[in-house]
Amino acid sequence: MEFPHCQAVPLAGAAVLPPVLFRREILARVDAGWRMLALFGLPCPGGVGLCCLLGRDADGRLAFLRQVPAESYPSLTPDCPQAHLFEREVHEQWGIVPQGHPWLKPVRFTGCPARPEEPRPAPGVTDHFRLRGEEAHEVAVGPVHAGIIEPGHFRFQCSGEDVYHLEISLGFQHRGIEARLIGGPDKRTIHFMETLAGDTTIGHSLAHAALVEALTETAVPARGRAIARIALELERLANHTGDLGAMAGDVGYQPTMAYCGRIRGDFLNLTGLVCGNRFGRGLVRPGGVAFDLDKPTIRELLSRLELTRRAAFGAAELLFLSSTTLARFEGTGRVSAETAREIGLVGPPARACGLPRDARHAFPLPGAGPKDIPMQLHDFGGVYARALVRRLEMEASLDFIHDALIGLPEGPVRQLPAGGLPGGMVAVGLTEGWRGEICHVAVTGDDGRFAAYKVVDPSFHNWFGLAVALRGQQISDFPLCNKSFNLSYCGHDL
């Protein structure tokens, strides 16, 4: 079943395919340029059926496929590597076995809720890749890292300084949010959205809002949509600035690190000016936003934005003029475009490999033209490209916010969605957060409540990209490679 973004469709419209046809359909579409946006289990009479959401960047089409409930099915991963983590996740959650999957390790170490009689594994305790030989050694790090950072467990298989393989084992941050969303929406739903990944409050709450608006056929007032998109770009600016600073810090370049640490806060404070909270808590709501901007606030935003732009570009210019910094950035942590396509990278790491993937272009929100914010591409695929893409995106976001503030449409900022949700529908909310594409998919039951709510944070696609980027690198370059991706732990663990 194909449909455009921002339109809910009846679940009954998707044919329930036998495993062989389900697999053939997905592989054929992936060969034809579609991407896997989500793969999840949907409880239905007779068991748990798989659902797959695919998207085509070229024209923004979405495809929703269903498989009959089955305890096992032929794994997609050998022919479609971007499915590997989704299949592990479905296996862990529902006990459905993808036959032929290369390695069904736990994702979140929850055990299988559908099979409570099986023991729950201890977090991080599973088989790992091992490099054997007299010169081989293993470095294990985490879950608690050196710094104020979320937990995860990393294992490096090394020969001397060279990393042959990095294995990333997450799940420590698992809070059970998706399970809590079932039966919603309720008074906690929007707050869960704002804390799926707390540094992406706007991105996730906007994806959720788009999904609810599609379900309820709510037309968002232009002013409300514009304010939400301003906040989305402010969030991108704050985090891209922080990332440039952190990357500078990881190669010991202090000036940019020190300035960016401060400038990141200046951008967060602009979001605080809009809604009172530096992370945008309380701003985006289904149907629009909860806060309007009056003329003095717009003027203050514009003047502080200009000051912050100068400071941010000054700090970034130092970084890109420093030959010692560039020597560390260039050629480090490369991912080829072919690999990026195979494993399904999204966001700046994908655009740094030359892949034109940007939900603002492929899957724009209603009222947002695909061309109103230019896409930034680079094709070196390494740390340098990921830094440069961020720097260029900051410029695009600043221009966008400036124009949006100047030309803010008049009118209300929110249209309350009318009534409850319709039953038996599928809806999708896609936004381009600062880390990349955020995908929310919901299926409503006959009672108009969420029967399934799948959240795919860009980190879910990209953590494996970090592992690939580190192959053949020196272990001392790990912090730099890591920061050039800067992925979310809680967004992955949910």
Add this chain to the structure above:
Amino acid sequence: MLNILLERLRQGKRTVAFPAAMPPLPPRFRGLPVLAESPCAAGCASCAGACPTGALGADEQGLYLDLGRCILCGTCAEACPGRRVSFSRDHRLASSTRDGLVLRPGGRLPHVAPLEPARRKLFAKSLRLRQVSAGGCNACEADTNVLTTIVFDLGRFGIDFVASPRHADGVAVTGPVTRNMLEATLGTFAAVPDPRVGIAIGTCAISGGLFDGSPETTGGATPHLPLDLYIPGCPPHPLTILDGLLRLLGQQTPPPTA
């Protein structure tokens, strides 16, 4: 080299004057909730029904708001027909006791008592903390981390975050302490030599916050560690955290600007 110096001049000195002066907070900042003493309409439970975390309610003593469960979303202020709940712009939310976070109309405000003399003497001029994120969404982490930037310059107070618990004088926990992080959280605290301090940063770490009741979380740090400081917020503003830390060490901090 010259361009670095020129940029240094352009960027200027940007460290806030806190605690000598109070930096401005945004006009819409939601700080310490205030409960009015006017009575509720008979049988009205609008605010408690609206609160996403069950922070607000009434018992035999009347209306209360548990700041340790509150995510400062402001929903109750909109829901109350009698306007009994409002949010001030006071950033000072920290308390040295869990009970001190339960607010009542006309009641006492959250209070931070300095550490007792033995630990205060040890830590007043040098406090090294090991931060543990245990299910935190990275907002509390980010606004804790920002204290180490040039804006807040935490080092000038002798406070710093360190990599090893063996080098630390205490642990600062963020997040609702997931089942999968419980062992690592306890292990980190155990690795800090005694005497030590325990700090919960953010509503999740105090009570589990929004995630309280999930079988995958364990109610924050409160049930697991001896805590000396509770800093509510979702996330707490950096100045809320800094204010709490400084008062714990016996320093004076400024009230909010009018």
